[in-house]
Amino acid sequence: MTMITARERLLEAAVEAFAEKGFTATTTRDIAFRAGMSPAAVYVHHSTKESLLFTVSVEGHQAALDVLRSASELPGDDGQVERLRHMVHEFSTWHAVNRRVGRIVQYEFDALTPEHRAEIADYRRSIERIMKDVLTAGVADGSLAV
Numbered sequence: 001m002t003m004i005t006a007r008e009r010l011l012e013a014a015v016e017a018f019a020e021k022g023f024t025a026t027t028t029r030d031i032a033f034r035a036g037m038s039p040a041a042v043y044v045h046h047s048t049k050e051s052l053l054f055t056v057s058v059e060g061h062q063a064a065l066d067v068l069r070s071a072s073e074l075p076g077d078d079g080q081v082e083r084l085r086h087m088v089h090e091f092s093t094w095h096a097v098n099r100r101v102g103r104i105v106q107y108e109f110d111a112l113t114p115e116h117r118a119e120i121a122d123y124r125r126s127i128e129r130i131m132k133d134v135l136t137a138g139v140a141d142g143s144l145a146v
Helices: 006-021 028-035 039-045 049-072 079-097 099-107 114-140
Strands: none
Touching: 006 028, 006 039, 006 049, 006 099, 028 039, 028 049, 049 079, 049 099, 049 114, 079 099, 079 114
16 A cells, blocks of 8 residues: 655645635645645645645646657657657647646646746746657658648
8 A cells, every 4th residue: 555645645635726726716724624734734845835836837747748758759660640649649648637737737827936937937848849849850751741
């Protein structure tokens, strides 16, 4: 049996609360209650509610980026069209399975501090770059047309 850490319980509770109520309407008390912790315990792991949102956003973007990177490394010589199809399928599947996290990181982006938005924007550019690379390769080999 796998033990869930206090940090993991806290992040899952934050995801549930942010997805249900939105970042602004969620209180640290809401998150603590869902995690089975005291409100003070939240601050042991995160100094602010925004810090929790940032952690959810970083972990969500890292996971989505990992899925896309892995999908882009299709073995063999299946061509760019198949590679692109596989990437879109895997990325879409990740979003379907992780829809709460996906929705939070999209809709609550503006609730992040400017510094945190800049870091998340870097993840988004990395995701975009992977997609552009396969599209560019497909145009170059003639399998895709603009």
